[in-house]
Structure formats: structure tokens, C-alpha cells
Amino acid sequence: MAAPADPRRLCRLVQEGRLCALREELRAAGRAGCAGPARDTLLHCAARHGRREILAYLVEAWDLDIEAANRDYKRPLHEAASMGHRDCVRYLLGRGAAVDCLKKADWTPLMMACTRRNLEVVQDLVEHGANPLLKNKDGWNSFHIASREGDPLILQYLLAVCPAAWKTESKIGRTPLHTAAMHGCSEAVEVLLQRCQYEPDCRDKCGLTPFMDAIQCGHIDVARLLLEKHKACVSAEDSLGAQAIHRAAVTGQNEAVQFLVSELGINVDVRAASTHLTALHYAAKEGHVSTIQTLLSLGADINAKDERNRSALHLACAGQHAACVKFLLCSGLEDSLDMTGTLAQQLTRSPDVLQCFNHSATAEGVSRGKQ
Structure with a gap:
């Protein structure tokens, strides 16, 4: 044998x-x-x-x-x-x-082909009977997947053979326009705006609009497209009351923050409806020092408090972000009590963050001594 x-x-x-x-x-x-x-x-x-x-x-x-x-x-x-x-x-x-045929997570060969910029393969599959309307376990059809990759030729072809392919949402309510905007696919967004009938501020289950997606991922060119050709609302709120500027602060997209404030006239201190957090609070919570610098350069109020009377320093300390704490203290933000009587310093567990307060106190003492 x-x-x-x-x-x-x-x-x-x-x-x-x-x-x-x-x-x-x-x-x-x-x-x-x-x-x-x-x-x-x-x-x-x-x-x-x-x-x-x-x-x-x-x-x-x-x-x-x-x-x-x-x-x-x-x-x-x-x-x-x-x-x-x-x-x-x-x-x-x-x-x-x-x-x-379906693989794990209910992906068809056509869906797999739509992850590549290869129109001929997509055409071969469709011509042999592949169904563009089938959805995978996340609720994405082939058109939705193609929107993520951003090939305008594949999108145009799928719309030609299946005009209803754009009328789809994922299981969390996201449309192909959300997805193309999030991934910065400007050519795809152009096709979707020209050929499909999406609502200007269609929302997913978290309340996000395509404009918010573009902004929070730093795709300013796509954000402009949505404003100019789709009349997107710059002050739309997600399900937690946060606006595009807050989303940009969370993700540390400094150019997007600059665009919103300097070009679109968004109030740099606008508050999220449910929490009264400002963009400065969000940036501090995530530990984005450069975003804090950007916001302050645009005139953000360093002393802004949320609904619980917390400053950006409280959120930076709670997140144990030493560099943020140091920058805020050096920028003149003083520790204060929130509505429960808690100082920001009391939220600190990290020796590095505590050291920031010690250095700040030492520097303040030296300054007073010189006076």
C-alpha cells in the first residue's frame, strides 16, 4: 500500500x-x-x-x-x-x-468578490445567477459590502442589474451610505448620492448619520460632499445627544474639529444633550492631548462643567491619562469638586497621574514664593 x-x-x-x-x-x-x-x-x-x-x-x-x-x-x-x-x-x-453557497456568517461568493475591486468576477457570478440581495448574518448584502470597498464601477453595475440593491440596512440600521462615508470612499459616496434615494440624515440604531461617520473618521472631503449634495445637518445628535464635534473629539480627529468650528461655525463648547459634556470633556476622557490643544486654540472653555459638575480634569483623571492631566493643569485648569463632593485628584489610581498633581502643587508653591 x-x-x-x-x-x-x-x-x-x-x-x-x-x-x-x-x-x-x-x-x-x-x-x-x-x-x-x-x-x-x-x-x-x-x-x-x-x-x-x-x-x-x-x-x-x-x-x-x-x-x-x-x-x-x-x-x-x-x-x-x-x-x-x-x-x-x-x-x-x-x-x-x-x-x-454560504460560508460561515452566511457569506456568498458574490459577497466575497465584492471585497475586491474586480468587476469582471462580480459580473461572472451575477451572470451565472448570483443573487445580489442575499444578506449575511450582519444584514449586509453584496451592494453594502461593495460600498465599503468603494469601487464605483461595481456599485454602478450592481445598481444596473438590481436597482433595489441600495434599499438595504444592516442589523444595526446602517445603510451603504453610512459605510461608504465611514471608510472615506468619496467616489462611492458620489454614486450613492446620484443614484440612490437615501434620506439626508438617515440614522443607524445608535443615531449616527453618514455625516457623523465621515467626521468621526476624519474624512472631511466626504463630509463636504454630504453637506453640498445631500444637505446633511451638521448639528444632528446621536442617541446619546452627541453631535459631530463630540464624535470627532472622541476619535481624536483634530482636522475635523477644526473644520467644524472654523469653517462651519459650530460652537466649540456645544454640549451633548443628555450629559452636558463638551468636546473638551470627550477628548479628555479618551486621553487625546493634541485634540485638547486644538479645542483650546479654537477658544474652548477650559473650565466647562458637565451635568454632574465635572470638569475635563475629572474625566482625564478617571481615565488615568497622565499626559492629559499634566496638560490641563499646566493650562491653568484647577481641581474642583463635582456634585458628589469629589475632587478630580481623588479619582486617580495611577502614580503617574498623582505625580502630575504633586508637580503642579510644587510649581505653584515656587511661583508664590517668587511673588
């Missing part, structure tokens, strides 16, 4: 495209059905690496199952589509591969 072939060696031969060596190994072993650690067959490996000749050899000489699923329920067609290997996709489809 022939010794079984080493699956790792066989996969390497497939990966490198060494058909002659692979043929010899398989003849010696007498079988080609060995699976790798993720239960990948040699077909998975050939499809993943774009080895169309080897793919055909394995199917036609060894009758390997083109519908074999690995541990993630991926078929060879998923692999070829996800890597944009058109010749492998066409071969598998020509052999009758199921075009809408």
Missing part, C-alpha cells in the same frame, strides 16, 4: 503552481483527498492561489468535489472569488459550482 502524501507538501506544490511535481506525488500516493489543518482540500488551495490548471487537473483527473467545504464552510468558489481569480471562478462555474 502506498504511503500517504504529506498534506503540507502537496499544498506547497499547489501554491507554487508545480503541476508536474504534484502529479507525480499524487500518483505515488494513489489519492488526492487529503485535507489540511483547516480542512482545506487541494481544490481550496488551488482556487485561493489562482492555479487554474491545477484546479482543472484535480477535478478532472481525481474527481475532487468542487462543493467540498472547509472548517469555515468555504467552497473553492469562495476562495477564488475572494482573491479575484477570474479564470478559477469561471472554471468552477462552468463545472456547475453552486453560485450562492
Whole structure:
């Protein structure tokens, strides 16, 4: 009886495209059905690496199952589509591969293809009956996935073959416009604004609008598009009452903060409706020293208090952000009692943060002595 072939060696031969060596190994072993650690067959490996000749050899000489699923329920067609290997996709489809097979999380080959900027593969799948309206477990259809990647040609094509593809939301209420805006896909946003009928301030389940997504991710060009062509509301609030400037402070997007205040005239001290937090509070909470600097340079009130009478210093101390605490103290913010009678310093657990207060007290004492 022939010794079984080493699956790792066989996969390497497939990966490198060494058909002659692979043929010899398989003849010696007498079988080609060995699976790798993720239960990948040699077909998975050939499809993943774009080895169309080897793919055909394995199917036609060894009758390997083109519908074999690995541990993630991926078929060879998923692999070829996800890597944009058109010749492998066409071969598998020509052999009758199921075009809408599902892998883990309910992804179809068309969804996988839409993660690549390869229009021809998308076209091949659709022309063989792939359904662009199917959704994965998160509620994303192929059009939504293509919006994240931002290829305008794929979006235009999907709208041409399936005009209703844009009318979709994820399970958390996000539209393709939210997704394209978040990822800074300006060309995709242009297509969506021209061809689709999204509400100017459509909201996801957290109350976020596409404009907020663009701002909090620092995509000012997309934010401008949404303002100019979609009449987005710059002061829209999320479900916690936070506006775009607060979201930008949370993510440390200094240019976006500058854009909102200097160009759009947003009040730098505007408060979130439910908490009365200002952008300065949010930046301090997240430990963004440069954002605090930006806000103060734009005229933010360093002494602003929230509904619980907490200053930015309280939030910086609660987050144990030593650099922020040091900067706020050096900028003249003094510790104060919140509504529970707690000083910011009392929220400190980190020796580095406590040291900031000690240095501040020492510096203040030296200053008084000089006077």
C-alpha cells in the first residue's frame, strides 16, 4: 500500500503552481483527498492561489468535489472569488459550482468578490445567477459590502442589474451610505448620492448619520460632499445627544474639529444633550492631548462643567491619562469638586497621574514664593 502524501507538501506544490511535481506525488500516493489543518482540500488551495490548471487537473483527473467545504464552510468558489481569480471562478462555474453557497456568517461568493475591486468576477457570478440581495448574518448584502470597498464601477453595475440593491440596512440600521462615508470612499459616496434615494440624515440604531461617520473618521472631503449634495445637518445628535464635534473629539480627529468650528461655525463648547459634556470633556476622557490643544486654540472653555459638575480634569483623571492631566493643569485648569463632593485628584489610581498633581502643587508653591 502506498504511503500517504504529506498534506503540507502537496499544498506547497499547489501554491507554487508545480503541476508536474504534484502529479507525480499524487500518483505515488494513489489519492488526492487529503485535507489540511483547516480542512482545506487541494481544490481550496488551488482556487485561493489562482492555479487554474491545477484546479482543472484535480477535478478532472481525481474527481475532487468542487462543493467540498472547509472548517469555515468555504467552497473553492469562495476562495477564488475572494482573491479575484477570474479564470478559477469561471472554471468552477462552468463545472456547475453552486453560485450562492454560504460560508460561515452566511457569506456568498458574490459577497466575497465584492471585497475586491474586480468587476469582471462580480459580473461572472451575477451572470451565472448570483443573487445580489442575499444578506449575511450582519444584514449586509453584496451592494453594502461593495460600498465599503468603494469601487464605483461595481456599485454602478450592481445598481444596473438590481436597482433595489441600495434599499438595504444592516442589523444595526446602517445603510451603504453610512459605510461608504465611514471608510472615506468619496467616489462611492458620489454614486450613492446620484443614484440612490437615501434620506439626508438617515440614522443607524445608535443615531449616527453618514455625516457623523465621515467626521468621526476624519474624512472631511466626504463630509463636504454630504453637506453640498445631500444637505446633511451638521448639528444632528446621536442617541446619546452627541453631535459631530463630540464624535470627532472622541476619535481624536483634530482636522475635523477644526473644520467644524472654523469653517462651519459650530460652537466649540456645544454640549451633548443628555450629559452636558463638551468636546473638551470627550477628548479628555479618551486621553487625546493634541485634540485638547486644538479645542483650546479654537477658544474652548477650559473650565466647562458637565451635568454632574465635572470638569475635563475629572474625566482625564478617571481615565488615568497622565499626559492629559499634566496638560490641563499646566493650562491653568484647577481641581474642583463635582456634585458628589469629589475632587478630580481623588479619582486617580495611577502614580503617574498623582505625580502630575504633586508637580503642579510644587510649581505653584515656587511661583508664590517668587511673588
